Amino acid sequence: MTTQVAKKPIPAQAGIGIRHVHFREMLERLPDIGWLEAHSENYFGDGGQPLYYLEQLRAHYPLSLHGVGMSVGSASPLDQTHLKKLKKLCDRFEPGLVSEHLCWGRVGEYHLNELLPLPYTEEALAHVVLRIDAVQEFIGRKILIENLSSYLEYKHSTIPEWEFLAETANRSGCGILLDVNNIYVNACNHDFDPHKYIEAIPPDTVGEIHLAGFEQRDGLLIDTHSRNVTDDVWDLYQFTLEIIGPRPSLIEWDADIPELDVLLQEASKAQSILQSEKNAAVA
Amino acid sequence: MQPLHDIQQAFFRVVYENEFSLSSEIKDAKGLNGESRLKVYQSSILGIQTDALAAVYPVIKKLVGDEFFLAMGKAYLRKYFSPSGDLHNLGGQMAEFLQDFEPAKSLPYLADVAKLEWIWHRIFHAADEENLDFNELAKIPVEQHGQLQFYLRDGARLLASPYPVHRIWQLNQDDCKDEESVDLDEGGVQLLVTRNGYEIEMHPLNDDEWKFLQLIQLGVSLSGITEKIPEYPLDELLPQCVAKGWINRFEIRA
CATH class of the missing domain: 3.90.930.50 (Outer Surface Protein A; domain 3)
Known part of the structure; x- marks a missing residue:
């Protein structure tokens, strides 16, 4: 591993989510891309191909680790095995960023393996802040917390989602991974102005941006990560950069994974929007 | 207002017991009531988990066909809940499950194929x-x-x-x-x-x-x-x- 690359922070450039189908092609081509993000749990094994390839790629690209299973919003205790595996992975790969979702999934000792929405209440906020604290303490570093897509709202929620997210970061000291596609999906599903959401987020808390494609089903937008980013979401991304400033921006594609070139084209689009925003800031 | 713990328990019952008492806590909006919104999650959770089973048991899936595998996967998930936020840990009791799964009784070799696929999966990692x-x-x-x-x-x-x-x-x-x-x-x-x-x-x-x-x-x-x-x-x-x-x-x- 080249530690010069390994220890580099994630640059304010476009990156792509790395999936096993692209391991070999990435290593053969070493495309010009700012950074890579890997799903932490895909590398929780003790050895074998996934860790081997991640290590190879790590020598060439800054790496971010993105978890889907920590369940910081669950009422049940944190899964100590999960925490230990994440820490071990962080110690080995020294990722530039580590992120989790503002959601829950664990019930007792079982898991629903989906990113489930919390009621936005003082009770949930206090709970999630304590848990993020515990995760940060355990792995010995700050994490980013990502806003998620949701298909329901609880009647007893008292805090708008954007305030809940900003306050989570404020109280726990974590950063925010702002998923612009999820904001768009939720704005359509729950009828609010996505610009208002973005304006409510303190810019200096945002460490990363996610972009992805959604599908429409049963009268809802579903965050499937299986399509190109839509024009509306590109527009919202541009708006986000204007408000928040350039940030590392990731193209996520986790289902019906296309040819690597399709991902690289999407990343190149994000990169040109990022670059024009950087140029505008200089001018 | 229900405490967080109760809501999450009720959500669990939606997924595996088809019990929708949580619906009354969910907002109706855009023509979709609480139950239909919870069903979106029920279907998504069972979809994610059966996909994870299919990733570990591709041969079983090929042997029984997509439709049978989906039904079998859901029956498995109701009996053996997912043990972890890491989906790679899901499916370890498939051989045991298949031994007693009545609809698969005519394929007595399935349980041993499942043992082989689970061994393959563990060795891979x-x-x-x-x-x-x-x-x-x-x-x-x-x-x-x-x-x-x-x-x-x-x-x-x-x-x-x-x-x-x-x-x-x-x-x-x-x-x-x-x-x-x-x-x-x-x-x-x-x-x-x-x-x-x-x-x-x-x-x-x-x-x-x-x-x-x-x-x-x-x-x-x-x-x-x-x-x-x-x-x-x-x-x-x-x-x-x-x-x-x-x-x-x-x-x-x-």
Whole structure:
């Protein structure tokens, strides 16, 4: 591993989510891309191909680790095995960023393996802040917390989602991974102005941006990560950069994974929007 | 207002018990009520989890077909809840489940195919291991050879089945060009499943190899093996198992 690359922070450039189908092609081509993000749990094994390839790629690209299973919003205790595996992975790969979702999934000792929405209440906020604290303490570093897509709202929620997210970061000291596609999906599903959401987020808390494609089903937008980013979401991304400033921006594609070139084209689009925003800031 | 804990328990019952009391806590909006919104999650959770099972059990899925696998997967998930936020840990009781799964009773070999696929999955993610250090082995004086205790690779597993599960597995790989079918009457198989570098290998074993590796796995030393079964062709078996990389460690037993 080249530690010069390994220890580099994630640059304010476009990156792509790395999936096993692209391991070999990435290593053969070493495309010009700012950074890579890997799903932490895909590398929780003790050895074998996934860790081997991640290590190879790590020598060439800054790496971010993105978890889907920590369940910081669950009422049940944190899964100590999960925490230990994440820490071990962080110690080995020294990722530039580590992120989790503002959601829950664990019930007792079982898991629903989906990113489930919390009621936005003082009770949930206090709970999630304590848990993020515990995760940060355990792995010995700050994490980013990502806003998620949701298909329901609880009647007893008292805090708008954007305030809940900003306050989570404020109280726990974590950063925010702002998923612009999820904001768009939720704005359509729950009828609010996505610009208002973005304006409510303190810019200096945002460490990363996610972009992805959604599908429409049963009268809802579903965050499937299986399509190109839509024009509306590109527009919202541009708006986000204007408000928040350039940030590392990731193209996520986790289902019906296309040819690597399709991902690289999407990343190149994000990169040109990022670059024009950087140029505008200089001018 | 329900506390967080109760909401999450109620959500769990939506998914696995089809019990929708939580609906009354969910806002109706855009023509979708609480129950239909919860059903979106129920379907998504069961979809994610059955996809994870299909990723571990592609041969089972091919053998029973997509529709049967989906129904079987959902029945499995209602009996064995997902143990972890890491989906790679889901599915470990499939063989046990299939033994009692009435709709699959006409396919008695399924449970053993499931055992083989789970072993494959675990070995794929198992720790990387060194090969046997021949120089160190060569240093052991002849008089101590009887005290040698050899070890199978930590990731290696032995599997015996009265069905030809190895052939069933091979013929159901996507890249298999062999159009032959398997005759269940061709008999069972004794297998060693192990990893060579990052590639998984399955080796059908003859009776001598099988018994030898079983004794090795039980922790019996070379002299112990000779005492138990004097007619064993140890001179052939040991170098062969070492050369193939199945055995990768040794120690001298006091």
